[in-house]
Amino acid sequence: MPNRRRAEALVGVLRISTAQCHVIEVRPRRAEVDLAAVCSTGRPIKVAELTARRRAEVRFVPTSARAEGGVKAAGTVAVVLRGPRVYEIPMYCLIDVPPGNCARPMVLVPGFDAPLEIEPGTYDLYLAGGCAAEGEGTVEIAVELTAVC
Secondary structure: OOOOEOHHHOEEEEEEEEOOOOOEEEEOOEEEEEHHHHHHOOOOEEEEEEEEOOOEEEEEEEEEEEEEEOOEEEEEEEEEEEOOOEEEEEEEEEEEEOOOOOOOOOOOOEOOOEOEEEOOEEEEEEEEEEEEEEOOEEEEEEEEEEEEO
């Protein structure tokens, strides 16, 4: 992409909502995170707290991606759960607007492409990522946390 800008030029929102069940609780239930902050800080940003009352299978599912203006953006965002255990879930090419700007590794990622079993306990939920953007505009990505109850 010519005139490539640093991720700070990426203006947008990553929305995380939860499909609640009796096994998993997330607080806040809905979080909005600035994509530029996630992509540019180089360190995880705490977004929420997840409590698993017993072993559970979780999955972060992209539900929508939208861009306005002439922005092109590509990047990977990882969910990091820190608690009794640490789980890192890379969401390869979560940011890919318009589609086709990101080359995704062809691997199945537990927690993203398939359910990931987590141990009971309370976890801090962090997001970290790396993105590239060019042009002007906004990007909005929606992700839902689903749990097998």
